[in-house]
Amino acid sequence: MFEQLGLIGCGLIGGSFALALKRAGLVKRVVGYSKSPSTTELARRLGVIDIEAPSALLAVSGADLVLVAVPVAASEATFKAIRHGLAPDALVMDVGSTKGDVIEAARLGLQTEFVKFVPAHPIAGKEVAGVEHAEASLFDGKLVVLTPVKATRRANVHRAAQIWSAVGANVAQMTPQSHDAAFAAVSHLPHLIAFAYINALAAQPDGAMFMQLAGPGFRDFSRIAASDPAVWRDILLGNREQVLLQSRAFREMLVTLENQIAAGDSAALDEAIAAARATRSPWRIDAAAVSPTLSTAAAPEAADSSSLPASDG
DSSP: EEEEEEEEOSSSSHHHHHHHHOOOOOOOEEEEEEHHHOOOOOOHHHOOOSSOOHHHHHHHHOOEEEEESGGGGHHHHHHHGGGGGOOOOOOOEOOOSOOOOHHHHHHHHHHGGGGGGEEEEEEEOOOOOSGGGOOOTTTTTOEEEEEBBBBBHHHHHHHHOOOOHTTTEEEEOOOHHHHHHHHHIIIIHHHHHHHHHHHHHHSSSHHHHHTTTHHHHHHHHGGOOOSHHHHHHHHHHHHHHHHHHHHHHHHHHHHHHHHHHHTTTTTHHHHHHHHHHHTTTOOOOOOOOTTTTTTTTOEEEBBBBGGGOOOOO
């Protein structure tokens, strides 16, 4: 059991982590800090945290477990703010959707305390933000990817894996580079496309009327366009190189399909749609069925942090 969780960022993910730890009986007290005092107060009233801290530094003082759950663009400043308050045996984790930039931010912000940091990305969330939507079961059956680097203490990687497993998640390990390439393809690009699609629809004179006629297909396709703007702005900018690579690949395929439609090439269009169906139909969300391209969180090797891209902002 942990004596204290120092929670920096009392939102959906951070709040759910605190509740999940409490549900599992793994923490005695949770001390929380958010940039907005009203958020911290609400988290306490909801029972997500036990004590409100007036600063990030005081939130981690005395904590043997620290979770940084802030927008990725705020990572470096947050790590710098907590550096001098970390206990010798503290384990520090984040929950960012990009890893290369966050790891670099942690290296710059934590400096000599960087060895205590285990980068983590829980593949869980909702379209709605805020601690009022936090729930202890958010990570049940979900995948959490750890992306440690050479400097990371191996014992801390093992501890991190145990914690996420205890709150219901399935844990895997990737290099930061592989993580950012993969999630640009399966998460960041779909969000970019959804944002562009909704904005293009809304910009049309009859866009509002078109949306009134929409059915389940529109609902399912456009769902992620309702995501938090600040969060996704930072993700798209933080992983811009990989996002742009995926965007270019998508545009090339879109142009191919447009040309087939323009030419009235029914055979080619049928073949393209059939290929997409064959790829998509057998897919299912199953975090327990970890791909063989991922390793378990106890794997002994990780990428050298010197090979990581520098933060873009």
